[in-house]
Amino acid sequence: MSTVLGRTGLAVSLFLAPWGFVVANASYAWATRNGGDDSTGANALALAAAHPTILSAAILAAMLGSLLMVPAAIGAMRLIGDRAARLGLVGGVLVAAGYICYFSVAQSSFTALAMVDNDGPRAEYAAVLDASQQNPLVIWVFLLFVLGNLVGTFLLGLALWRSHRVPVWAAAAVMAWPPLHVIGLIVGSEWFEVTGALLETVGFAVVGARLLGRSPEVVAATPALAT
Numbered sequence: 001m002s003t004v005l006g007r008t009g010l011a012v013s014l015f016l017a018p019w020g021f022v023v024a025n026a027s028y029a030w031a032t033r034n035g036g037d038d039s040t041g042a043n044a045l046a047l048a049a050a051h052p053t054i055l056s057a058a059i060l061a062a063m064l065g066s067l068l069m070v071p072a073a074i075g076a077m078r079l080i081g082d083r084a085a086r087l088g089l090v091g092g093v094l095v096a097a098g099y100i101c102y103f104s105v106a107q108s109s110f111t112a113l114a115m116v117d118n119d120g121p122r123a124e125y126a127a128v129l130d131a132s133q134q135n136p137l138v139i140w141v142f143l144l145f146v147l148g149n150l151v152g153t154f155l156l157g158l159a160l161w162r163s164h165r166v167p168v169w170a171a172a173a174v175m176a177w178p179p180l181h182v183i184g185l186i187v188g189s190e191w192f193e194v195t196g197a198l199l200e201t202v203g204f205a206v207v208g209a210r211l212l213g214r215s216p217e218v219v220a221a222t223p224a225l226a227t
Helices: 002-031 041-050 054-082 085-109 110-116 122-133 136-163 166-173 177-185 191-213 216-221
Strands: none
Touching: 002 110, 041 054, 041 110, 041 122, 054 085, 054 110, 054 136, 054 191, 085 136, 110 122, 110 177, 122 136, 136 166, 136 177, 136 216, 166 177, 166 191, 177 191
8 A cells, every 4th residue: 555655646746746847937938028037136136026926936836846856756767667777766866856956946036036025225135146146055056956957857758768668759758858948048038948848747747647557566676776
């Protein structure tokens, strides 16, 4: 019974986790549809002042998605099993670690919303935000998120492809997130990230469905974390 419940919980995480980033990216895309970004402290404050409700929803969705991505990565590794165990392990660990870091990155965005709610010196607030982003620890947390978000997701999708436990198109949908995310950053359009998140949602849904469809005995016996 515990195996079935655990497998169900992992599958539910696979179904739900990517939706957090669909909502977060779509909210950010809508907030910046007429321009604006959060690349500097001043820009972040201006964006927060213009769209506080949308950005609050985006931050909350990103935080929930980040929490769920940890069991989702474990669920994917369980399904991958021994056919691509090492690749799945590396990808899954990177994804889990990256999104743990992203939880911290996302929640820090509430600071800009709090600042615009207070009638204080906007220029000094912006300087504080800029200085906080230059802290070496913050930089390392962000870099680990980037590593897990881009490299980890791609490797996890590649492991799903090599495992033959999901259709090729489902694994490709997971692998599509990193390149679409990078393209969006290059061209300056968040809608590429929205598309990538939707594709990842479809791919993870197939992974979750396949995980639910496997017998408890097979899942329990699968050396998913074998090295």
